[in-house]
Amino acid sequence: xxxxxxxxxxxxxxxxxxxxxxxxxxxxxxxxxxxxxxxxxxxxxxxxxxxxxxxxxxxxxxxxxxxxxxxxxxxxxxxxxxxxxxxxxxxxxxxxxxxxxxxxxxxxxxxxxxxxxxxxxxxxxxxxxxxxxxxxxxxxxxxxxxxxxxxxxxxxxxxxxxxxxxxxxxxxxxxxxxxxxxxxxxxxxxxxxxxxxxxxxxxxxxxxxxxxxxxxxxxxxxxxxxxxxxxxxxxxxxxxxxxxxxxxxxxxxxxxxxxxxxxxxxxxxxxxxxxxxxxxxxxxxxxxxxxxxxxxxxxxxxxxxxxxxxxxxxxxxxxxxxxxxxxxxxxxxxxxxxxxxxxxxxxxxxxxxxxxxxxxxxxxxxxxxxxxxxxxxxxxxxxxxxxxxxxxxxxxxxxxxxxxxxxxxxxxxxxxxxxxxxxxxxxxxxxxxxxxxxxxxxxxxxxxxxxxxxxxxxxxxxxxxxxxxxxxxxxxxxxxxxxxxxxxxxxxxxxxxxxxxxxxxxxxxxxxxxxxxxxxxxxxxxxxxxxxxxxxxxxxxxxxxxxxxxxxxxxxxxxxxxxxx
Numbered sequence: 001x002x003x004x005x006x007x008x009x010x011x012x013x014x015x016x017x018x019x020x021x022x023x024x025x026x027x028x029x030x031x032x033x034x035x036x037x038x039x040x041x042x043x044x045x046x047x048x049x050x051x052x053x054x055x056x057x058x059x060x061x062x063x064x065x066x067x068x069x070x071x072x073x074x075x076x077x078x079x080x081x082x083x084x085x086x087x088x089x090x091x092x093x094x095x096x097x098x099x100x101x102x103x104x105x106x107x108x109x110x111x112x113x114x115x116x117x118x119x120x121x122x123x124x125x126x127x128x129x130x131x132x133x134x135x136x137x138x139x140x141x142x143x144x145x146x147x148x149x150x151x152x153x154x155x156x157x158x159x160x161x162x163x164x165x166x167x168x169x170x171x172x173x174x175x176x177x178x179x180x181x182x183x184x185x186x187x188x189x190x191x192x193x194x195x196x197x198x199x200x201x202x203x204x205x206x207x208x209x210x211x212x213x214x215x216x217x218x219x220x221x222x223x224x225x226x227x228x229x230x231x232x233x234x235x236x237x238x239x240x241x242x243x244x245x246x247x248x249x250x251x252x253x254x255x256x257x258x259x260x261x262x263x264x265x266x267x268x269x270x271x272x273x274x275x276x277x278x279x280x281x282x283x284x285x286x287x288x289x290x291x292x293x294x295x296x297x298x299x300x301x302x303x304x305x306x307x308x309x310x311x312x313x314x315x316x317x318x319x320x321x322x323x324x325x326x327x328x329x330x331x332x333x334x335x336x337x338x339x340x341x342x343x344x345x346x347x348x349x350x351x352x353x354x355x356x357x358x359x360x361x362x363x364x365x366x367x368x369x370x371x372x373x374x375x376x377x378x379x380x381x382x383x384x385x386x387x388x389x390x391x392x393x394x395x396x397x398x399x400x401x402x403x404x405x406x407x408x409x410x411x412x413x414x415x416x417x418x419x420x421x422x423x424x425x426x427x428x429x430x431x432x433x434x435x436x437x438x439x440x441x442x443x444x445x446x447x448x449x450x451x452x453x454x455x456x457x458x459x460x461x462x463x464x465x466x467x468x469x470x471x472x473x474x475x476x477x478x479x480x481x482x483x484x485x486x487x488x489x490x491x492x493x494x495x496x497x498x499x500x501x502x503x504x505x506x507x508x509x510x511x512x513x514x515x516x517x518x519x520x521x522x523x524x525x526x527x528x529x530x531x532x533x534x535x536x537x538x539x540x541x542x543x544x545x546x547x548x549x550x551x552x553x554x555x556x557x558x559x560x561x562x563x564x565x
């Protein structure tokens with residue numbers, strides 16, 4: 001193996017050492033009858049499904065969710081911490097000035113009581129234009145019926161993420177005595193996450209030519225200085241976020257992880273001398289050694305993002321750009337441990353939600369999950385109309401606690417909530433969500449037939465049981481062999497039972513996909529031929545894009561079978 005100039009690494013190693021001290025913390029079922037190796041079309045036809053009682057039998061103990069008590073901690077304004085901006089963090093973009101200086105628009109009606117304040121908040125959030133919405137939210141800050149700081153936090157939440165501190169920090173510099181401790185922590189979390197979002201975004205650039213002398217001068221000079229400053233800033237901001245609880249911790253941890261990964265990608269994108277870049281062997285050696293050097297940073301970024309996802313899963317978030325960004329980053333950098341592997345699962349179509357008919361439903365549709373939990377009556381989640389709206393953004397912890405103790409859930413509410421748990425489970429790889437969906441759908445009200453949709457959801461929940469506790473465990477235990485998934489007997493029953501279920505194709509597709517995801521390490525040709533045959537079974541039951549996806553996955557499984565021993 002050829003050697004490369006060590007001086008390029010020397011500068012980078014020195015800078016990276018500044019942040020590495022904070023590196024953080026955070027048997028499968030037997031295949032069906034054998035087929036000719038690599039020829040799924042020759043596989044033995046699928047056997048008849050097990051009897052319904054056996055296919056849907058719940059084995060083992062169902063996990064229950066631990067729901068932490070959210071304490072309204074006291075707050076001392078004199079102890080409020082507004083940390084200085086670390087060196088190297090760019091100032092908020094110019095677009096943030098408008099949010100920081102926005103003139104409030106007073107609510108149209110009195111908002112001295114809780115209902116008046118919610119009405120004013122509802123009217124403000126109904127604005128589609130971001131500037132008008134922010135102005136009306138600034139007016140809601142004066143409502144005595146709304147707890148201090150909540151409208152300010154919402155303004156920071158709904159503005160561009162990089163503007164969060166421009167909105168929240170001035171409020172924290174002179175906080176009211178009525179501000180509650182947990183909302184102070186959220187405002188601080190929004191401040192820290194905004195600063196993290198601006199780190200590692202503007203690396204210095206070197207213009208050609210890329211001769212070795214110029215590249216080394218750039219690496220030891222502008223790049224070294226920039227990496228040093230960004231590494232220190234990310235470490236300092238992330239350390240403050242670790243001290244925060246629940247939602248505040250989650251949003252800071254996600255941004256800290258993404259910042260570390262941006263720094264990794266920036267270092268990896270630094271220019272090489274032309275002689276190295278044009279020599280394939282030499283550049284491959286360079287990047288192999290550089291990736292080893294960067295691995296501790298990648299690990300720290302991964303662990304921070306996973307801590308953030310764990311907190312946001314506890315909040316109950318289903319739709320949020322932070323979650324999407326963290327999962328995309330983890331999938332891109334850790335392709336062998338895909339946190340988004342379950343996204344391809346297909347669920348029965350969810351009917352379009354009707355237009356929200358009440359103020360609570362409108363707020364549920366517009367509020368981020370954490371704020372919906374603070375503002376909406378928890379016991380109202382048992383109403384199918386509100387629960388359907390919550391499915392669009394998330395089911396807050398407070399509402400999940402109320403649903404857990406509800407005396408009786410209607411079949412419609414039970415089915416919707418089970419679907420929400422499956423959605424949470426596949427988003428965050430949380431085993432408890434699949435178990436809770438199983439519990440909801442097996443304890444069906446007597447005398448009421450379970451709908452085909454509910455039966456399909458139960459079959460999917462059973463197929464996903466016994467997996468990792470959460471995404472953090474899944475990401476650290478790779479490959480996915482031995483994770484426990486793969487008991488697809490209930491999905492097979494839905495796919496093959498007579499008379500045919502309207503969701504037979506979806507069940508067959510999901511069964512094949514789960515078998516594909518849960519393939520044991522070193523799975524042989526028979527296993528992959530079975531997977532291919534399952535996808536072709538699904539293809540025959542489906543139409544449109546999903547049928548095409550089943551065909552493509554069948555061909556991919558064929559290829560694996562041909563090369564497997």
